[in-house]
Amino acid sequence: NQRIHGMIQVSPFNRSRSTWRVDRVAVNPVIVEAEDSEKGETAVLTKIDVGSLLVRHCLEKIWQARTWILEIDVSDKTALDLYRHNGFQALANMTYWSISAEQLQELAEREPDLPNLLPVSNADAQLLYQLDTMAMPPLVRQVFDRHTQDFKTSLFGSLIEWAKQLVTRTELVSGYVFEPQRKAAIGYFQIRLSRDGSQPHAAHLTVNPAYTWLYPELMAQMARITQEVPPQSLQMASPDYQPERE
Numbered sequence: 001n002q003r004i005h006g007m008i009q010v011s012p013f014n015r016s017r018s019t020w021r022v023d024r025v026a027v028n029p030v031i032v033e034a035e036d037s038e039k040g041e042t043a044v045l046t047k048i049d050v051g052s053l054l055v056r057h058c059l060e061k062i063w064q065a066r067t068w069i070l071e072i073d074v075s076d077k078t079a080l081d082l083y084r085h086n087g088f089q090a091l092a093n094m095t096y097w098s099i100s101a102e103q104l105q106e107l108a109e110r111e112p113d114l115p116n117l118l119p120v121s122n123a124d125a126q127l128l129y130q131l132d133t134m135a136m137p138p139l140v141r142q143v144f145d146r147h148t149q150d151f152k153t154s155l156f157g158s159l160i161e162w163a164k165q166l167v168t169r170t171e172l173v174s175g176y177v178f179e180p181q182r183k184a185a186i187g188y189f190q191i192r193l194s195r196d197g198s199q200p201h202a203a204h205l206t207v208n209p210a211y212t213w214l215y216p217e218l219m220a221q222m223a224r225i226t227q228e229v230p231p232q233s234l235q236m237a238s239p240d241y242q243p244e245r246e
Helices: 047-061 077-085 099-107 120-132 138-144 155-168 214-226
Strands: 006-010 019-027 030-038 041-045 067-070 096-099 117-119 170-179 184-194 201-205 233-235
Touching: 006 047, 019 047, 047 077, 067 138, 096 099, 099 214, 120 170, 120 184, 155 170, 170 214, 184 214, 201 214, 214 233
Parallel strands: 019 067, 201 233
Antiparallel strands: 006 019, 030 041, 096 233, 117 170, 170 184, 184 201
């Protein structure tokens, strides 16, 4: 009856657009009554029904997508029911951490042992791609379907990022650890600093499974970087997908 009862937002997850992501689904909590013109009856559509219509529309219309992924809170039973109803299954568990400004200051007191820490550029895309594939199980790697171009930044993307940093008063700092004997990247971090202290810093960390000693070193490096701006907590997700390295 020309009334909005739900909406869905999706986006491509990789540059090849073979994997897409469901960013969010919002459904009117009020039960919808739909008129069935053939039988003259009223059908009751629940939140699961409306959400399924939205999800299935995207699955059918976005023909490039071979795989769909999404991320939800494990305690959100309604969302779990919705996606299981539409054929989704658990792929990995993500744990998010919040490190206080006091803890960062304590971490920053130690000198990190990172002799081959280098800045990131498009020329390093192949190294970062290899590190990314090494850090995740085969099934996750297959679903994500990342390629070298996913670790490059275009000129247009650089301009967008520059404008974003101006508006949000943030600064993006990244680096990777190079292993000269293997000629490979063994650790990578990216941190978005809040220059005015109005929001938490956000970090992304990836470490080769064979070099777990890098965790405290990279944490100390990021903590030192945060000391250059007003004190604020650091929020971080480390996408290793392996609980023994938590």
